[in-house]
Amino acid sequence: MQKMQPMPAQNQFMTSYMETKGGEMMPVLSYIQAVTKALQEEMERDEKVFVLGEDVGVRGGVFRATDGLYQQFGESRVIDTPLAESAIAGVGIGAAMYGMRPVAEMQFADFILPAVNQIISEAAKMRYRSNNDWTCPITIRAPYGGGVHGALYHSQSIEAIFANQPGLKIVMPSSPYDVKGLLKAAIRDNDPVLFLEHKRAYRSIKEEVPDTDYTLPIGKADVKREGSDITVITYGLCVQWAIKAAENLAAEGIDVHILDLRTIYPLDQEAIKQAASKTGKVLLITEDNKEGSIIGEVAAIISEHCLFDLDAPIKRLAGPDVPSMPYAPPLEKEFMINQDKIEAAMRDLAEF
């Protein structure tokens, strides 16, 4: 799999190009532009694909993830819904049962909670409860994550709520390239997929994204950096910080292996075991509150299968166990994971 480093910031709203080795021009997209591109390509490819959510139409979404889609596909395929999340999910589920390919947007992941019943009781169980008679191929997109002055209710990581629901898949990409390939795969998937996009990555992360029609496999983690001293397993925006931290540590002679989970439910257990066993020293990172988070499950998988390969206790770096991320900058900073915290944790583990 090709790997590309984030590009330095450019004009946020314009696609820029960079030359590849072969001399062709490859577009550089931001994380959110990759979302839009994936939606646009899928809507062009398949008439059954449509978008519904709050402000997704004329406005193109409050983050502009659906920018231009209304103009291109019209109001019947880019639907501004009433402000009612259970209906956004539930109506999408009904349409998916009919055979459509709805992509429902939750304006913020924090506001997915009114739709939890529809997602967990309905979408996740549809195939199973009907003994494979009915299916529910819906994609639910939601921007999550902190570091954007969003305070308690515009910063949360909500994946753990959904991450013990067999029947549901949860994808949390870390880069524009992965966003495009995984979102397209989610839309084509025949089961419900919760697709969580990090808000702070939307405009801060850019990389080359091919114009071609490619998908990436849901359920597969991805090695973002090969290394031999310590293993970092994480997902979402933390992957980007981990990559940068690893570059700094490389200068100190610490070689970091980085596994990006990409799909956080169900987990890619094989990849986790391989990555953990490779170095024997494992750092797990999440932006979510520590207790009950995804990485606790990752730790369980490693301790179940790799105990004798470990050279140090599994280390976890996570948000604190307070209800959510406060607004005031020093408090937000205290909560958030960042490159410095990751670098320090990596160094500690390497020195163990």
Added chain:
Amino acid sequence: MSGNRHQSLGLSNEDVIEMYRVMLLARRIDERMWLLNRSGKIPFVVSCQGQEAQQVAASFALNRSEDYAAPYYRDVGVVLSFGMTAKDLMLQAYAKADDPNSGGRQMPGHFGQKKNRMLSGSSPVTTQVPHAVGIGLAAKMENKSIVSFVTLGEGSSNQGDFHEGLNFAAVQKLPVITMVENNQYAISVPLNKQVACKNISDRAIGYGMPGITVDGNDPLAVYEAVKQAADRARNGEGPTLIEAVSYRLTPHSSDDDDRSYRNREEVEEAKEKDGLLSFKTYLQEQQVLTDERLEQMEQEIKEEINQATDYAENAAYASPESIYDFVYGN
């Protein structure tokens, strides 16, 4: 009942006889289920008794080979009308592998059968309402003249999904018919502790759609209301809320004892107004249904249920290993 009401609704004698047959089949299946439950053969029953007339009448007002239904747990009359059989229902009651609803995974009353366009339902009440709206949305997007029909109890109309679903359907002018089967109780809680409005249909005005209350014990009135709503839906005029008022003649389920919250006189009085009885009387008065035909119908139904019961009792359960099947498609 006066005059020939069914013909003025465009229903032939054979149509109304068939409607009555399906109502009676639903009732007799339900009665058999209670016997099987009380004799320890099946763990659970949730009844349609008292609501068959409205269920069958509403279904017959729809296009049963194209329209979609999102039935709730009492809708034996709806699912039989849409193509499920006594055998299917018995397989469900016995939780056998060939149960078309869920292969024995779900409790009885959790209906669903894709080939007959009946959406799979769950236990948390009212979640089916947005699903039915989603079917309506898809029908509109695909330019199909499909009507999406959804039912629920009056207590369940207090859930947020009712509000969210109906509002969505109205804003988008979708071909959705919501029929609230008001049977006066939500387990033990009576109507006046569920809502403060006079009729559940009063809520329709808040969504900007017509709201109609009909006597659920009068199947021809229900037929007429649903037919009009279906015509409106197919004409692109949007959704309708219909409240069919009847009475739950049994306890809430086989696990309930209704003597603790309602008196027998009330139940006996309601039994006299049972829509199944009044429809039979109407058909007899109209000389549409002879005693002979009725007797024959009862015999055939009994035979059908006997066979279905035997079949289901002897049918196989799903294998334990099958518990792992169908979590995901790929």
